[in-house]
Amino acid sequence: MILEFEKPIKDLEARISGLHRLAGSNEGLQEEISRLEAALEAAKRRIYTNLTPYQRVQVARHPERPGFRDYRDAIASDFYELSGDRLGADDPAVRGGLARVGGQPVVLLGHDKGDDVKTRVASNFGMAHPEGYRKAGRLYALAERLRVPIVALVDTPGAFAGRRAEEHGQAWAISADLMELARVPVPVVAVVIGEGGSGGALAMCLADHVAMLENSYLSVIAPEACASIIFRDAKRAAEAAEAMKITAGDLLAHGIVDEVLPEPLGGAHNEPEAATSAVDRAVSAALERFSHVEPETIVKARYERYRRIGAHLSAGEVGGAPAERSLEGVGE
Template sequence: MLDFEKPIRELERRIEELRELAGDSAELQAEIARLEEALHGARRRIFTNLTPYQRVQIARHPERPNFQVYRDALADDFYELSGDRLYGDDAAVRGGLAQVSGHDVVLIGHDKGADVKSRVAGNFGMAHPEGYRKVGRLYRLAGKFGLPLVLLVDTPGAFAGRQAEERGQAWAISEDLMTLASVPVPVISVVIGEGGSGGALAMCLADYVGMLENSYLSVIAPESCASIIFRDASRAPEAAEAMKITAKDLKEAGIADEIVPEPLGGAHRDPQATVGAVRTSLERVLTELKDADPQALLASRYERYRSIGTYAEAPGSAL
């Protein structure tokens, strides 16, 4: 239960208690109806006026649908491919051959897990170098066989421990970026939760970037930014506001192409509806890009990323 959700939870608890007691009581039924109306109003008031940091909290919700939920719902067939052919396999990122809405693709995503055991096994979605080398291997495989890449991003960031640096974390991520820049197939990326740091960037250099309404994409977590800039991690809400990391911010900046809607309250409130919205976007984009000329695709991708950060000078202005 997130702090700003407590008024909602209190109303839900009260309604549950009254339903147990109501029976045929018209008076209690009327009170339940009144509280349900208040609950609906509270949900709409709170969730249509979320701050950037509150959206970050929703993106991190432990019940938010993870990669396995999307994989099982989106892929008519999925054949997982494991290992980096150098060190080992990393459960924090999974991928393989799949069919999505009739399109043969390579489907890859961060996997945070669904319970304590799987979350620990997958390091809470924070991949090691071998995970990103596995990702790079699958990128090259997609290029070799002409299969579009569908990438589902949900990570706090790449693992930042000493072992990761010793095994070449930065090199593995930079190699992935170089491969994505040159792979001659459509690259479709959707941020389904957290999009943290280089761990997310390694799967975001794409021809299309979609973001769920309550996802975020940032070079650093708000808490870490606040610790560095303000020397106070408790100022994370202020940092999140300044960093412009929400889907709305990134759509306005031209980095994200589409904001994929979520149910009121977040994806965890209705995972099926959320997955359905992602499926609709993927179907449209895969259809649009399936016949794209490889060289035109690469040229367009190059121009896309060269243009990020450019601005137009107002007439008559002076530097």
């Protein structure tokens, strides 16, 4: 899949590949290849350092972007998957279980979009049903019983909004997850690795530390849906994305998230190993930071963090990221 704004890059790559096949020892062609490679690097920097919010949304949705399984394999060892909601069903759109991250036992879970046509259809493209969110709640409760941290990898367009999901209690399942995350006395670390759509994402990212990959987004509604409602025209999605402030940089500036993880030039789908390594380092650092914090302190800080989001500062008050303020002095 080639995104519209990637076409100049792909054209240069195709020309370079063709010349490599013809070049051999021809010095003239080798010089042309070097010139085109320099132009390719310049084009990548020009395009990817100036992406619009909607272009970042498109990168976040790229079908070749690394997903839950890629990050799971990169950051965790001894992963033991746990399935089912214990009420009669399983949802492959949410996967999770016990694992070790940096040698530390954790409960690891996330949205799974699949990696080919068959698995994408089976997982409903990462749009979970109530069974998936009840499975997540079961894993949160397990983490509390075992006193191990929770690591969540968020990548969903949103919870499935079909009639069957509503009949089976979609809203109730998500709200129960939010209640569980609000009170669970263990560290919760969340990383938005792609799409962060609405309550489907929030059910996994009410956390003590929230990181986002550079080209991910987090929003209460998709730009196309927002444009349809506000402008009565889904084609104005780019305009809506600009106004909604849904990119990682915007959310960091507003204190909604704590960290933006850089992606390789060209996006995570071009160099998956670099992206998975960045997430691995961020998760390990966050877990280490919370490793000596008392459970009561964690819960209190989490409460204060979310109470503070969106609040207006009085004259003389100092802002800053929520986690930095709520945990100020912890561990000293």
